[in-house]
Amino acid sequence: MQDHTLDITSYMPHGYCYLWQSDLLLLHVVSDALIVLSYYSIPFALLYVLKKRNDIPFSWIYWQFGVFILLCGTTHLLSIWNIWIPDYWLSGAIKAATAVSSIVTAILIWPLIPKVLAIPSQKQLLAANSALAQEIDSHKKTEQELRKLSLALQFSSSIVVIADPKTRIEYCNPAFYKLTGYCEQDVLGQKTNLLKSDLTSAKTYKDLWTTLRAGSAWHGEFLNRKKNGELFWCLESITPVLDEHHNVTHFVSIMHDINDRKDSEEVIRHMAYYDPLTDLPNRTLFNERLDQAIGQAKRYKTRFAVIYLDLDHFKSINDTLGHLIGDKLLIEVGKRITLCLREQEIIARLGGDEFALIGINLRTPADAGDIARRVIDTINQAFFIDDHQLFIGTSLGISVYPTDGSDGQQLLKHADDALYLAKQRGRNTFEFYNATANAQSLRRQAIENLLRLGLARNEFSLVYQAKIDLHSDRIVGAEALLRWLPEIGPVAPEEFVPIAEDIGLIGEIGEWILRSACRDYMNPALQARSELKLAVNLAKRQFKQSDLLAMIDRVLSETGLPASRLEFEISESILMERAGHAEHLMQGLKQRGIRLTVDDFGTGLSSLRRLKRFPVDTLTIPPAFVNDICNNPDDACIVRSLIGLAHGLNLRVEAKGVETEQQWDILTQHHCDRAQGYFFRLPLPIEEFSRILD
DSSP: OOOOSSOOGGGOOSSSSGGGOHHHHHHHHHHHHHHHHHHHHHHHHHHHHHHHOTTOTTHHHHHHHHHHHHHHHHHHHHHHHHHHSOOHHHHHHHHHHHHHHHHHHHHHHHHHHHHHHHSOOHHHHHHHHHHHHHHHHHHHHHHHHHHHHHHHHHHOSSEEEEEOTTOBEEEEOHHHHHHHOOOHHHHTTSBGGGGBOSOSOHHHHHHHHHHHHTTOOEEEEEEEEOTTSOEEEEEEEEEEEEOTTSOEEEEEEEEEEOHHHHHHHHHHHHHHHBOTTTOSBOHHHHHHHHHHHHHHHHHHTOEEEEEEEEEETHHHHHHHHOHHHHHHHHHHHHHHHHHHSOTTEEEEEEETTEEEEEEEEESSTHHHHHHHHHHHHHHHSOEEETTEEEOOEEEEEEEEETTTOSSHHHHHHHHHHHHHHHHHTTSSSEEEOOHHHHHHHHHHHHHHHHHHHHTTTTOEEEEEEEEEETTTTEEEEEEEEEEEOOTTOOBOHHHHHHHHHHHTOHHHHHHHHHHHHHHHHTSHHHHTOTTOEEEEEEOHHHHTOTTHHHHHHHHHHHHOOOGGGEEEEEEHHHHHHTHHHHHHHHHHHHHTTOEEEEETTTSSOOOHHHHTTSOOOEEEEOHHHHTTTTTOHHHHHHHHHHHHHHHHTTOEEEEEOOOSHHHHHHHHHTTOOEEESTTTOOOBOHHHHHHHTO
8 A cells, every 4th residue: 555645545435436545535535525615605605695685686606506505515515425435325316305495496597687787786786885975965955945945935034925827826935825814824825916916907917918928027016905804906917837738837927015115206296286285286286287187188179267366465374483483374275275176286395485376167267256256255263273273365367278387387377467466456356367467577577677777877766755753743854765767657666676685686685775864864964964864765685685784884975864863664564574683683773772663563463572672762653554543444543543552651643644634634643753655745856956945
């Protein structure tokens, strides 16, 4: 027997196998043993995998393959077994089972190959996992965006409504419910016309649907109605949502409550068209309605009237009682006129105390006179403003379309011309426009133009009306009165002085009067008569000049007239308008030795408490009270009272406008101090006035 690497002689089998070679036996036994171990490990590995991963597709093939591998391992195990114990029937049975299992596996594996090949590879799975991860991340971001949008809708102050193609409401955000007062149960499934107020024009809805059917967004305003019936304005944008076939799937509406903006627009519009004090239409709105009246009159061949009015002596009330009382009076006047007008008559405040009316559908021009009389009657009734009882009149001018003009501005101008004529004829009345009114307007315009040239052309002159001491019947002074002789002929002061006031020339003219009068009083005949006082009127505009005292000082210095011989006559209303300024100015005049007279006392609304503060020397009784002193007991009583009041305040009293001996007698009996008027002397040029002194 040969030597071997490993002596396994004692384990050698008996009988015929491997030629009794130990190395060959060892090779077969070890190899089969390793194969058995390997084969047996595979089914257990598959069993472990299947138990851990019950989601593996086609798991039955793994079981089948495991049985096949297990049987294969068993055949190799029997090969070792048969070396020592030749049990070939058992080996044959195992091999037969292995053959069946292998055939079954082979048969089943081929149809399964396409399905197995369809299972993604690891690379594919990784790519799929990466794509899935990206998709999940995208979905998360989308979800976050949707959450933000949802929160934005929930807390947005804008109203959002989503409706289906049949305009049934599917969603409303909380702002909708908050504004409209509806709840979710009231709205969902209802038509979007739930809010319709029937106050939005049909054209708006027609334009809306034309736009939406074209696939475009519509923007506009609606006047909608809340659940409680309250109306509200909203600015709305409606957008159709289209699918890939351009069919409408939804309508999205975004609304904004614009009630506040509409209110602001209404306030602005009201401010633009209505007077802020009286809340009546202003000039702008009046002109629009005047144009409408003209259009209507042309179309229907009718006539209407334009009535221009202002309040008589309103400025006096404004100056004496203050602008607050004046404003309240204007408000009451506007209310009264409005109440006395018919529905077809229009009133507007044009500014200041000026109002304008339109009376339409007149049968005859006389109907406009009826309107004017109604206005006069209602204005003439007493006004009670704060603690004051006020009486005021009004003057009106009337122009009629188409007789007096074919356009609004012409009608308004002619009505203004007629108003001027009414004032010339005594106030508190009305006048129709006619040739006379037009002539008056043209004359006023001519006077305005000529006044601007009057001083340069040396057209002004002075006359002097003597002042008589009623105790001694002697001349104690004179009032300087202005006269004007332009190229159109003499113009009365009563006509041109108010115009000079209006156009701002009275200050320049007043300075000329003062300088000329002082020079006249310094001629030799008057210079020696130092007891003769020179009275000069101070106009309202002059009294407001900041340099008035400086101007007076300059004139007195230039002419040499002593201040003690000068006397200023100041109207009562001037003193009441700016009492503080008036007192300061009058104190300045008094310190210079100038005497002060309150002119036309009793025609205004003086406060006696204020009056006694002023350094006044004389009160004058106006001609209006003197004229009828002999026939009217009331005027006589007023004159007595004024004289007694003045003397009680240690003031002199001077009556103006004395024209008869009887008036002179009564004034003397009541101890009036001085007087002037045609009964004593006519106003004279300085040369003639100097001669009568002798």
